[in-house]
Amino acid sequence: MRLKKKFFEQNTLRVARELLGKTLVRKWRGKELRGVITETEAYRGFSDKASHACLSGRQAYLSGRQVSRGITPRTALMFGEAGRAYVYLIYGIHHCLNIVTEKNGYPAAVLIRSIWLSDSQMTINGPGRICKFLHIDKTLNGEDIIKSRKLWIESNLAAQRPNKILRGPRIGIDYAGEWKDKPWRFYLAIGQPNRIKRKNKMLS
């Protein structure tokens, strides 16, 4: 069953956690490409320095330079309605898929980082690779995944809640000061690359 808007209007940390085990569906050229979500990250609020929507990022300097944060044409979606896709290009090469969460006016989204392809028993790991595999690019930016015929998320009737949910700090945001250590990355043990498994072992 397709997830409704109410689901995405909840607290972003909860949405990020509960998206684990749900199925991301992309309809492309008549085919439905499906993957079970196995890793997410929450980006939340006006002062999360890792978030594109961080207002204080405007005044913050990164290597002596102002960064593009806060309400801008690109990030306006994050401030808007829950259940929209926020797709952006990073490093000039990769697209990243986020789902906007929480109430209109409150900037937040969940980044989809890994999916499990149950058909082929393999993992697509990394937001860039997911978008490449599912043919997601900026033409899907702003897509309403509650109603869309191209992109949506389903809850599975069977196998509802995954056994063990792990969490840790978010990836690739070392610049984010005190926000870089917040454990806002949620993931299942399945489908994690070895380097991350190793890191987790070292932490435990």
Added chain:
DNA sequence: GCCAGGATCGTC
């Protein structure tokens, strides 16, 4: 216009 930098990835 100019230009530095990025919620990444593949290769070295």
Added chain:
DNA sequence: ACGATCCTGGCA
């Protein structure tokens, strides 16, 4: 450890 590659947005 590094380079690819292009969009973004602050500044001039």
